[in-house]
Amino acid sequence: MNWADLNLMPALPEIFMIAAVLVILMLDLFISDAKRCITYGLTLLTIAICAGLQVYTYAPVPEHTFSGMFVNDALSALIKLCMYGATAVVLVYTRQYNETRGLFRGEFFTMSLFALLGMNMMVSASHFVSLYMGLELLSLSLYSLIALQRDSVKATEAAMKYFVLGALASGLLLYGISMIYGATGTMELAGVAKAIKSHNANGMLLVFGLVFIVAGLCFKLGTVPFHMWVPDVYQGSPTAVTLMVGAAPKLAAFVFVLRILVQGLDAMVDQWQGMLALVAVLSMAIGNVTAIAQTNLKRMLAYSTISHMGFLLLGLIAGTADGYASALFYAIVYVLMSMVSFGILLGLSRAGFECETLDDLKGLNGRNSWYAFLMLLTMFSMAGIPPLAGFYAKLSVIKAIVDIHLYWLAIVAVMMSLIGAFYYLRVVKNIYFDDAQDSSAIVMRADMKLVLSVNGLALLVLGVMPERLVVLCVEAMKHSLSAI
Amino acid sequence: MDITTVIFYILSAVLLFAAVRVVTAKNPVHAVLYLVLAFFTSAGHWLLLQSEFLAITLVLVYVGAVMVLFLFVVMMLDINVEKLREGFWRNLPVAATVALIMAFEMVLILTNQHTGLGEFKAAAPLAADAxxxxxxxxxxxxxxxxxxxxxxxxxxxxxxxxxxxxxxxRKDTKVVDPADQVKIRRNDRVRIVKMQAEKNVEAADAAESGEQQA
Structure with a gap:
């Protein structure tokens, strides 16, 4: 490669974003605390422009650049647009919360943008080195976002745990990658896939590397037995950061797994199918059962996340294009659901009061019936009750599993979903049938109220009319994973 | 035995000596200095492998920056050497066993014909101007x-x-800003409280008796 034929167009949104981050970093120095909303506005504007550029640079045929390290395809475009949306919505939700807790600082916005850039790189990478760099960029931003509330012992502890365990997982992943590199002699995903298919690689070394890679990936997704960080991080972080950790990064992690396992190690599907099936069953079981015992809502949602990631894996286990598309649909719906649930928690929190236990939601219907209804929609959707989006998402991943005749796995998934319904319904019971413990008025900014309503109703709309998004997911998979 | 082999053995001997001294030196400053020597000698090994860039980076980054920083830290800290050495002899048997096992494992791998190490041959020598x-x-x-x-x-x-x-x-610092101190007004420091000059005797009595009962 030389400079003359370096095509920067496919990476235009990322290039714009890094330039914008640098500008915002500089401008923010000259903005006083009272006018911090300028930084906030600029951040949202940056995300909007990036989304525009993303649509502008869309290419139906995958475009490779930077010597095959970066790819712009339909899958990455769809996921990136979702991540821009998720990050923007998270910023809107967290504004009020951050303002009352001294978190409404320039660093919060720049680090969010850094995290978004890292996620973009994870989604668009087609080489182990760029995949890894994107992952580290995301992780480092998240660690520091969690620790940003320096005087909170809980937040510092959560950041420390996440950092140490995250470093360990990165180590596992790198070790696995080095084995794959040793076996195939290349780090480019397409090259790895080709080398494995042509049986030129040492099979023993490949399986050895795969075990470590799957372990590292499971950690990043937060699935059993690598899930221990999830509850502590969700509970310990300020709710605003919990939302940041729980929303868009899940999408990025999903595509990250898809790129490595499906694009790179597709020929080893028999090996990773078994590993993932075990992980999925354990995640659904331990996530759902442990969530029942939680009284802290953030911790409960963390365990619910673990079980949702188990369901997500079902789509990957299927190993078919439809299965991948259903997992993609599940990931998008999951992010929508987690944003509403944490958004409501953020809205109910106020200066000096954290809304984070089950008791805090008691009698919400009497205080504000609209938020109560939105929370009801979310909980029903998470439990998988029709006609909400969560039902359709669960149905499609289970259908993918049934299609490859893994009936036992489908039965386990349905049973686990039944167990999970208990704790989701308990939240609904608290909201509608219990007496309120505090009756203070709920103050929410108008823009947040609007976005939250749209976000909540989207679950209903997607549940009734999922076709549009399903078609998008299937098309994106078809265009991007042309090999399968 | 050609000249590179001789240099290799000399460098290795110095490296091993320095590494042992890092652990055994009584004075921590000496230990750090021996570590510098160890790094410098390994840079020599890189040079023998024709990787001059890595050699220079090792010297510049580790010796030039990291170790100097380390030296500062060691000199600033008041380290009780005797306390650190406590249990050296007690732990020696375990440490020696671990070291022996590690050495044995390495020998096993390096001498085994089936590990396929032959696939990883030494790189061909580079051209003089490479x-x-x-x-x-x-x-x-x-x-x-x-x-x-x-x-x-x-x-x-x-x-x-x-x-x-x-x-x-930070909330716990005691930094003062002279400008703020000069600008201070009476109202910032003194608070005038309005209160009744005499208090209601009956109410006060009732409150007192209430306290006693409690």
């Missing part, structure tokens, strides 16, 4: 341009995060 720096630079700025730029972004983020996490107004 430049490591040029090759590395070309790779970094062409093929690996994207990861290289991303690494720069990660470093920038690390800097922003470090500043964001440490730059804060």
């Amino acid at each position: 430049s490591n720096v040029k090759v590395l630079g070309r790779l970094l700025y062409t093929t690996y341009l994207l990861p290289f730029e991303l690494a720069a972004v990660v470093l920038l983020l690390a800097m922003v995060a470090a500043i964001g996490l440490t730059m804060r107004s």
